[in-house]
Amino acid sequence: xxxxxxxxxxxxxxxxxxxxxEVLPEIFKTLLSKYEFGHIVYASGPGSFMAIKxxxxxxxxxxxxxxxxxxxxxxxxxxxxxxxxxxxxxxxxKNRDTIETQSFSExxxxxFALPQDLILxxxxxxxxxxxxxxxxx
Numbered sequence: 001x002x003x004x005x006x007x008x009x010x011x012x013x014x015x016x017x018x019x020x021x022e023v024l025p026e027i028f029k030t031l032l033s034k035y036e037f038g039h040i041v042y043a044s045g046p047g048s049f050m051a052i053k054x055x056x057x058x059x060x061x062x063x064x065x066x067x068x069x070x071x072x073x074x075x076x077x078x079x080x081x082x083x084x085x086x087x088x089x090x091x092x093x094k095n096r097d098t099i100e101t102q103s104f105s106e107x108x109x110x111x112f113a114l115p116q117d118l119i120l121x122x123x124x125x126x127x128x129x130x131x132x133x134x135x136x137x
Contacts, residue, residue: 001013001015001112001113001114002015002031003114003118004031004035009118010013010115010117013114014031015119018065019054020051020055020058021058021079022052024055024059027042028058029063029134037068039040039068039069039070040059040063040069040070040071041059041072041073041120041125042055042056042072042127043072043073043075043077044073044074044075044127044129045074045132046075046092046130046132047075047084047085047133048084049131050128052129052130052131053129055130057059061078069125070127071120071124071125071127072090072123073124073129074099074130074136075104076099077082077122078113078114078115079110079111079113080110082108082110082111082115083102083110084109084110085110086101089104089105090103091103091108092132099130099132101132109128
């Protein structure tokens with residue numbers, strides 16, 4: 001999900017189920033021809049390792065080349081702090097400022113959504129991805 005904000009208000013939403021590596025360049029090519037960006041913000045994790053890596057590398061590179069500030073927050077900001085799928089029966093949960101994994105016997109319901117009002121102060125200049133768990137061997 002990609003949102004475009006003007007004066008901190010959501011004005012456009014783009015959704016895609018495609019692979020990040022394929023859709024991000026296409027979407028941003030269109031967006032860069034329509035808008036001038038003051039900031040780019042993204043969810044730095046937790047979530048899909050590959051999607052986080054691809055998003056970070058793409059957005060970080062774009063921001064460096066275009067001289068656009070990149071900001072980040074955790075993915076819980078966009079799903080009302082619901083558990084996020086990790087691996088197997090493990091889910092990421094946020095307890096105050098700590099993100100850890102927890103096992104659930106039933107799949108928790110969760111949906112990502114963009115806020116109608118963007119509060120830049122909720123985002124950080126610390127943009128390194130959060131993976132949460134190491135590689136599974």
